[in-house]
Amino acid sequence: MTTTVTKAAVVAERRPAQRRSAGVGRPGFAWALPATAFFVLFAVVPLVLVAVLSFTSWNGLGSPRFAGLDNWTKLFDDPVMLNSLWLSVLITVLGVLVQTPLSILLGVWAAGRQRNRAILSAIYFVPLLLSATAVSVLWRTLLDPNFGVPSQAKWLFGDGNLLGMQSGAIGVLVFVGAWQFTPFHTLIYQGAARAIPQVLYQAAQIDGAGTVRQFFHITLPQLRNTMITSMILMVVGGLTTFDTVLILTQGGPGTDTTISAYYMYQKAFKSFDFGAGSAIALLLVVVATVISLVVVRVSGYDKMRSSVEGL
Amino acid sequence: MKTPARISRAVAAGVALALGLTLSACGGGSSDSAGGGGSDKIHVLVYGDAANKVEKQLVATFNKTSKVKAVLDTIPGADYQQKLQTIISTPQAPDIFFNWGGGSIKPFVDADLLLPLDDFIKKDPALKSSFLPSVFDSATVNGKPYGVPMRGTQPVLLFNNKKVLADAGVTPPKTWDDLLGAVKALKAKGVTPIALGGGDQWPTLMWFEYLYDRVAGPDVFQKALGGDKSAWESAGSKKALGMIRKLVDAGAFGTNYDSVKFTDQGSPTLLATGKAGFELMGSWEYSTQQDSHPAFAKKDLGYSSFPTVAGGTGDAGNLVGNTNNFYSVMKKTKHPEAVAAFLKLQYSDEFVKAQLGIGNLPTTTNTEKFLGTSASPAYSKYQFDLVKKAPSFQLSWDQAYPQSASTPMHQAVQQFFNGGLDTDGFIKAMQALPTA
Amino acid sequence: MSKQRPNYLAGLGSVVWLLVVGAPLYVLVAASVQSRADYGASGPLSLPRHFTLRNYVDDFSTGFGRYFLNTVIVTVCVVAIVLVVVPPLSYTIVRSRGRVTTAVFRLFLLGLAIPAQAVIVPMFYVISKAGLYDNLIGVILPTAAFSLPMCALVLTGVMRDITPDLYEAMAIDGASSWRVFRQLVLPLSRGGLSTIAVFSALQAWNGFLFPLVLTQSDSTKVITLGLYNFRTQYGINIPGLLAAVVLSMVPVLLVYLFARRTLVQGLMGVGGK
Secondary structure, eight states: OHHHHHHHHHHHHHSOOOOOOTTSOOOOGGGGHHHHHHHIIIIIHHHHHHHHHTTEEOOSSSOOEEOTTHHHHHHHHOHHHHHHHHHHHHHHHHHHHHHHHHHHHHHHHHHSOOHHHHHHHHHHTGGGGSOHHHHHHHHHHHTOTTTSHHHHOHHHHTTOOGGGSHHHHHHHHHHHHHHHHHHHHHHHHHHHHHTSOHHHHHHHHHTTOOHHHHIIIIIHHHTHHHHHHHHHHHHHHHHTOOHHIIIIITTOSTTTTOOHHHHHHIIIIISOOHHHHHHHHHHHHHHHHHHHHHHHHHHTGGGSOOSSTTO | OOHHHHHHHHHHHHHHHHHHHHOGGGGGGOOOSOOOOOTTEEEEEEEESTTHHHHHHHHHHHHHHOSSEEEEEEEEGGGHHHHHHHHTTSTTOOSEEEEOSGGGTHHHHHTTOBOOSHHHHHHOTHHHHTBOHHHHGGGEETTEEOOEEESOOEEEEEEEEHHHHHHTTOOOOSBHHHHHHHHHHHHHTTOEEEEOOBTTSHHHHHHHHHHHHHHHOHHHHHHHHTTOGGGGGSHHHHHHHHHHHHHHHTTTTOSOGGGOBTTTTHHHHHHHTTSEEEEEEETTHHHHHHHHOHHHHHHTEEEEOOOBOTTOOSOTTOEEEEOOEEEEEBTTOSOHHHHHHHHHGGGSHHHHHHHHHTTOOOOBTTHHHHGGGSSSHHHHHHHHHHHHHOSOEEEOHHHHSOGGGHHHHHHHHHHHHHTSSOHHHHHHHHHTSOOO | OTTSOOOHHHHHHHHHHHHHHHHHHHHHHHHHTSOHHHHHHHOTTSOOSSOOOHHHHHHIIIIIHHHHHHHHHHHHHHHHHHHHHHHHHHHHHHHOOOHHHHHHHHHHHHHTTOOGGGGHHHHHHHHHHTTOTTSHHHHHHHHHHHHHHHHHHHHHHHHHTSOHHHHHHHHHTTOOHHHHIIIIIHHHTHHHHHHHHHHHHHHHHHOOHHHHHHOOSGGGOOHHHHHHHHHHSSSOOHHHHHHHHHHHHHHHHHHHHHOHHHHHHHHHHHTTO
16 A cells, blocks of 8 residues: 555645645644554554564563564574565565556556446456455365365366465465456556547557557556556555465465565464564565665656546 | 563553543444453453353353352464463463463463462362373473363374275275375275375374374484484484375375365365375364264264384374363462362363263263263274373374474475475474474 | 447457456355355356355354454444544644644655554554453554555545635634634545545455454454454355355445445555555
8 A cells, every 4th residue: 555655645745835825723733633643652653663672582471571683683594584585576576467467458448438348347346345355265265176166177277286386376376466456456557548648549540550559659658657656556565465375375385485474473473483573574664665665766756746646 | 671661551551541532432342352350250261162162061050159250261263372372461361271281381381470280289189180190291391280181182093984995995004004005005096095184284293293103102202392302313203204205205195285274174075075085183073074074974984093113113002182171270360269169170070071972082080981971982982092091192293392383393394295395304494493 | 449449359358357357256156155065066166056045144143243243343433533533634734834744744654654564563562561452442443543644645635625715715704723624624525535434444344464463252353354264263164154255245345336436446545455
């Protein structure tokens, strides 16, 4: 969610300052106090505590003990941790690679005003109505090798050992992520595609450009900003994937799908090493923030207005 | 360190304030459960499942006569141990709680949270003498008793589908070679020889537990658990691993076992529907099958103990599994007398009958009298004799080790099966486990 | 684009995607109206032979009603908190010129980058020290706090669209901040208010991590946890589970059917998570 956000934030901050309207009662800071206090208490303070806890050793019993840099040094020596970073990146990148082309095609297609497209789009939207938990539970059931779809479609799934090997398990995570979130990104692209001025297409048609050419020369370039928005969302979403891993693979087989967000949960709430868990959590915040910032900078995103605005 | 504690206190105060201010409108959201603050109550926390019926009944019995009332709280599903550890040092901690003995309570003993039961036993020696010693002892930590058995014992047995075995001309294996032969015969019939819920990981662990015992006897694991990590490199350890490797490579578990789970009934259904010949599982397999495949449970569900290994030092009668579940007592309880009175019920006739009625097998000395009243007398008697005669009853490894070891242990076991770790890799992984 | 000849390739692609999306949804609904025995015998892809609502009834009798109620409580309270604290916040951000207010706005922007997973450990610590562990209030507070940044952002954007002339008109009447807020700002940002209500409701309704870590008993269980535990309990009944999945979706589906635009706007906020 970070990013719709960043975008909206940029928009919000950039609005020209309002003209002075003298003499009107202006609200004092007291108006903002409840929300601020609430937010500080439940988001900022915990974040500070994460930082503090990452330098302690605590198993949930008694009080945390100061442990210096122990958690951090151990973390960078821990093969599972390093591997989890790699897996997080891998799953995120695969997610972006699968979802982006799919949702652009579907979004542009759905932007057409034909009645059949409207009806199909409404159906495409349905996975978005389910929670990540529900989606994971549904797919776990569907993919059961003996009682799920693989048992009825052996030609496609073979012995159905999808979750029992690394490539299969990663594939499942990427696919389920795409199943759930492609509708969302489709929606973004649909809105953006509708906002492309029709004049451009009309001009192209006069020049005799076909559908394919129009798509590559007009539609795609016009969707550039939207692509960045959508990709930032995918990246942050991918890095914080949790429900799907917990329910579908539990980080397995072995540690083959133990991505960082899940490893944090495992360290903290399964092995009761809250210090190490906090260190991973802090690392996650830093990585997610840095990635968002880098993408924003590299793309020059902070200098433009969002194309999705007003959707 | 003091700092975080102070911060948290300040935060807590702030939270309380914020609560009062912002949430008076949301009063309906509060829950009435859990939390052991009440002055005239003791909270009993148990693993939430079908067996709660008996616990409810005993709490009701207790409350009929006691001035201090017992309240039963449950944590459902597989998260029990996790949730327990998260609340045990908070004000929400119960007075009495369910556990697996051994490593599952060791951290709590180390944190000085539990009440040693010596005094209770001094006042009421039956609190100890009413239970089978091998079982009672597995809740002894640092030489002191910390748990009273509740519910039943759950040894791991080799279950089979009699019809499938008969079709393949196989009998329940007495030796490891018999088992290898059976695997071959079943495979030839196109059946997965052994159902395994590898997705849950702990069912896979059971194979290690039994093979280590049969090959090298119970001491190797005890040594390792005691902190002697060289035990994992011993010849016995390596031999057991080699045998497991061979079994897996022979296709005994098929190819997709890691996508199958016991907890969603995958593996038991394979056994019940004749798609697999065997399943190594805790004694609860029986009630699971009765519940979901009653016809199969009645007619074709067979069971035997784990085969012996030629040249191995472990006794054929040794068992592994959950020796029993236990009630342990928190030191901070305000009503030790009431707690003691409650624990007394755990060897009463009423308790034994009720447990047998739901298919559990209590380990009290008076259990034998009532075996005939059990839901399935033959099965109960079979198990009771096994447990009573067992020279060693090894608590499941993941329960014997501290909780923090269980995830890496499960992962190593799974990786050894699927080839992700070789023998040396597995040994190293086991040596890296914290032994507390 | 609408005047073009039919695009067959796109048509084919759209049908393939319809299968990818539709087949699982078909299994979901079809399995939920079959008996356990029928499902087991014929597998997920077959046509249901005997229609039954038994699974839905069973779900309610095994505690799903309670989970449903808990989720409703959590959702209503989260939305209530958001609707009480965010409008004055956004109003201040838009109208106040103080440096503190700018700082506050930046703070909320920063908050957008904090994933809930990152603070779950201290959140657990704080909530349990505050005695709110296993209490719905302990779920409501962090859930609401974590939907604040997005809501503040959306609503602030909407409120900025109110033209200064309107404020001036009220100033001539000598209106107090409170009157301006009530008579001008609130009525004109109704659309934004419903967007943030839907957004925070979705966050609460679908929330999983906070309830997972901060509650334990049956009496405080929310739907997502009910689904999760349905899986890990033994004696599982797949049609019953899938019926529960359908149930968990019903309220969102209703909003989708009757307030599509607002839902879509709320979802745009949910975004990556």
